[in-house]
Amino acid sequence: MSTSEKIVLAYSGGLDTSVAIGWIAEATGAEVIAVAVDVGQGGEDLDTIRKRALACGAVEAYVADARDEFADEYCLPALKANALYMDRYPLVSALSRPVIVKHLVKAAQQHGAGTVAHGCTGKGNDQVRFEVGITALAPELKCIAPVRDLALTRDKAIDFAERNNLPIETTKKNPYSIDQNVWGRAIETGFLEDIWNPPIEDIYTYTQDPAEPRDPDEVVITFDEGRPVAIDGETVTMLQAIEILNQRAGAHGVGRLDMVEDRLVGIKSREVYEAPGAIALIAAHQELENVTVERELARFKRTVDQRWGELVYDGLWSSPLKQALDGFIDDANAHVSGEIRMVLHGGRAVVTGRRSGQSLYDFGLATYDTGDTFDQSHAKGFIELFGMSTKLAAVRNQKNG
Ligand code: ARG
Secondary structure (H helix, E strand, O other), X not given: XXXXXXXXXXXXXXXXXXXXXXXXXXXXXXXXXXXXXXXXXXXXXXXXXXXXXXXXXXXXXXXXXXXXXXXHHHHHHHHHOOOOEOOOEOOHHHHHHHHHHHHHHHHHHHHOOOEEEOOOOOOOOHXXXXXXXXXXXXXXXXXXXXXXXXXXXXXXXXXXXXXXXXXXXXXXXXXXXXXXXXXXXXXXXXXXXXOOOOOOHHHOOOOOOOOOOOOOEEEEEEEEOOEEEEEOOEEOOHHHHHHHHHHHHHOOOOOEEEEEEEOOOOOEEEEEEEOHHHHHHHHXXXXXXXXXXXXXXXXXXXXXXXHHHHHHHOOOOOXXXXXXXXXHHHHHOOOOOEEEEEEEEOOEEEEEEEEOOOOOOOHHHHOOOOOOOOOOHHHHHHHHHHOHHHHHHXXXXXXXX
């Protein structure tokens, strides 16, 4: 066994991280251990990715199947928090980083590596999520980012790959930067950097064009304490629930987003997303909360949900505040059980029915028809006292002109 320094690299199988293996080895003299994490990104066969890492000079290469773990421990908490950064973005990339980090740290500890490397640039959120995430789990580990710290540019990467005959495609020019997992897909750069340019149909793979004529699809989602447990009566795992809705909601173009986003590093960036399963699930979960969560708890939870999303976006998955909020969010989901019926059509997931043994909706209190049990005579006094402080202020202001 060699005694040289070991570095664990977050490996995607793409050009940059393939070249990074040799680039890091040359720059530092360390041995590189490549770790790829399957978060449901699909695409290439994982064994092909593993073999490529070895062919590019990694001393060891692993692929961790983290799909269920990602769905259960990362996507589910996001669903319970109705997590939408800037009220829109379901945190696709932000959610996958902490589970990748967990596997990198595990590999570093198993192999006695002192450093973890990732392929992020110096302009994005992901570098923060990796490095703060690693610090939170293993404060003794160091981080390097070859693209940012070792001057590994795209042109140099292509040149390096060709010179060293690395088994990786360098000619196929993808103009976009894409990150995808089972919770959704992010598309950046290329012609999208002109924020007046509309997205073209070509960039989407999880969703069909919502403008194409199609018959609507009706789906019933069953939740238990905030967790989706069945679809149309068939028991599902969290991962299956997301996958099934990616298919069914994706077929109707649900979950496409085009937005300018506030990055943690201070810049605004154009982002296109597609997250059909996530958007359908969040819409259903939110509505079931409307039916089952008491008003004051629901109002406060909206503030907590927003803060939770910002913390996760900002790379603070393992921070004390985020963890404390998890406790609140879990508690608030204790009664979020029941069924939601939705229609998927024309780019939208629209709730059309709700049914729950935990419902706070009281037909007798709500109805305007016969069977009304609401005693309207209490309303007059209630309003009198409820409005008292506002009225006192108004009278004072009137008196003082
Ligand atoms: N802006 C999004 C985020 O920060 C997406 C990042 C996608 N990453 C990428 N390498 N394309 O969560």
